[in-house]
Amino acid sequence: xxxxxxxxxxxxxxxxxxxxxxxxxxxxxxxxxxxxxxxxxxxxxxxxxxxxxxxxxxxxxxxxxxxxxxxxxxxxxxxxxxxxxxxxxxxxxxxxxxxxxxxxxxxxxxxxxxxxxxxxxxxxxxxxxxxxxxxxxxxxxxxxxxxxxxxxxxxxxxxxxxxxxxxxxxxxxxxxxxxxxxxxxxxxxxxxxxxxxxxxxxxxxxxxxxxxxxxxxxxxxxxxxxxxxxxxxxxxxxxxxxxxxxxxxxxxxxxxxxxxxxxxxxxxxxxxxxxxxxxxxxxxxxxxxxxxxxxxxxx
Numbered sequence: 668x669x670x671x672x673x674x675x676x677x678x679x680x681x682x683x684x685x686x687x688x689x690x691x692x693x694x695x696x697x698x699x700x701x702x703x704x705x706x707x708x709x710x711x712x713x714x715x716x717x718x719x720x721x722x723x724x725x726x727x728x729x730x731x732x733x734x735x736x737x738x739x740x741x742x743x744x745x746x747x748x749x750x751x752x753x754x755x756x757x758x759x760x761x762x763x764x765x766x767x768x769x770x771x772x773x774x775x776x777x778x779x780x781x782x783x784x785x786x787x788x789x790x791x792x793x794x795x796x797x798x799x800x801x802x803x804x805x806x807x808x809x810x811x812x813x814x815x816x817x818x819x820x821x822x823x824x825x826x827x828x829x830x831x832x833x834x835x836x837x838x839x840x841x842x843x844x845x846x847x848x849x850x851x852x853x854x855x856x857x858x859x860x861x862x863x864x865x866x867x868x869x870x871x872x873x874x875x876x877x878x879x880x881x882x883x884x885x886x887x888x889x890x891x892x893x894x895x896x897x898x899x900x901x902x903x904x905x906x907x908x909x910x911x912x913x914x915x916x917x918x919x920x921x922x923x924x925x926x927x928x929x930x931x932x933x934x935x936x937x938x939x940x941x942x943x944x945x946x947x948x949x950x951x952x953x954x955x956x957x958x959x960x961x962x963x964x965x966x
Contacts, residue, residue, distance in 0.1 A: 705733070707965030711817045718809035724802055726809075727786045734773060746950030751939055759931030760938075762884040766924030818965060832964045837874075839956045844949065845872045853945040860941035866934070873949055880938045884931050891917035 712728035719726035742750035758764035758772070765772045778784045794802055807824035814822035822828050844850055850873040858871040861879075868879065892915030893899050899915060919927075939946070 705730075707817060707962075711813050711965050714813035714816050715806075715809045718812050719805060722805040722809065724805050725790055726806070727790070729785055729787060731778075731785070732783050744950065744954040746947035748939070748943055748947070751946060752936070755932065755935040755939055757932075759928055759935040760881040760884055762881065762888055763919075763924045763928040763931050766919045767921045767928050818963070820964070828964070832960060832966060835963065836957065836960045839960065840874045840953060841872075843956070844952060845874055847873070850945070850949055853942075853948055857942045857945045861938065864937050864941070866937070873945075874953075876942070876945065877949055877953065880931075880934055883934070884927075885914055887927070888917060889914045891919070 708730045709728070712730055716726045716728040739750050739753065743754055758768065761772065765774050769777045775784065791799060791802060810825045810828055811822045814820050814828060820831065822831065854873040854876040855871050857876055858868045861868050869875070870879075895917050896915060
């Protein structure tokens with residue numbers, strides 16, 4: 668919206684006679700963090716596509732369609748016990764559920780089936796190994812260019828983009844949530860409860876306790892994937908500082924995954940029972956931090 672101004676002579680007359688008063692303008696409402704992040708996503712992809720075109724590569728500016736957030740999702744993000752229990756009774760921590768309920772968990776395969784997969788994957792599949800190497804190099808350079816242009820952040824590559832997101836989230840949660848005395852008290856009580864149920868608990872800081880179960884089953888998933896792949900070691904090497912640990916996804920049918928999911932569901936419900944006081948205090952604040960990081964990095 669552009670702001671129209673009065674002609675100079677008319678404005679001067681209004682001031683002299685005192686009959687015009689101050690011109691009232693209504694500023695447009697500021698977009699929500701979610702809307703701002705969505706707009707930046709499109710800007711980021713457009714900048715990457717333009718850069719890739721300049722380098723001689725085809726790249727489609729593509730933003731993954733978002734699944735509308737329902738009331739149950741909002742309640743879980745607020746730490747609501749009943750909503751969290753309903754989810755965990757079926758999906759556990761959301762790890763092995765991907766094999767049993769691929770559509771509901773919106774896995775890459777499910778996205779492809781409903782026509783929501785990244786079209787750039789097919790472009791890359793058509794390239795030779797030499798072309799693909801050059802493509803990735805150009806894509807990394809274009810991510811750095813787009814990141815600086817749209818987000819104002821310095822990036823080295825595509826993977827660096829995701830590493831920076833993870834590190835920014837970790838810094839924000841650690842500095843605000845892991846130093847909160849009340850949350851520390853609640854997370855310690857949760858740890859004591861889980862130990863009483865026979866679970867192994869290491870780090871008892873709030874952020875560690877919140878992701879303890881998910882981490883445990885992600886590690887089990889990675890172990891299965893490594894056992895199936897002869898090209899990688901059975902034991903992962905220590906992760907580099909500032910980089911996310913890669914998960915080797917195993918090949919499992921729904922029936923093969925169901926026993927793992929059953930164990931995960933039990934662990935997730937025990938985790939929730941022990942954290943029934945912790946999660947309502949922790950989750951809303953963690954959700955707010957996640958929203959800020961999403962807006963900052965447009966992902």
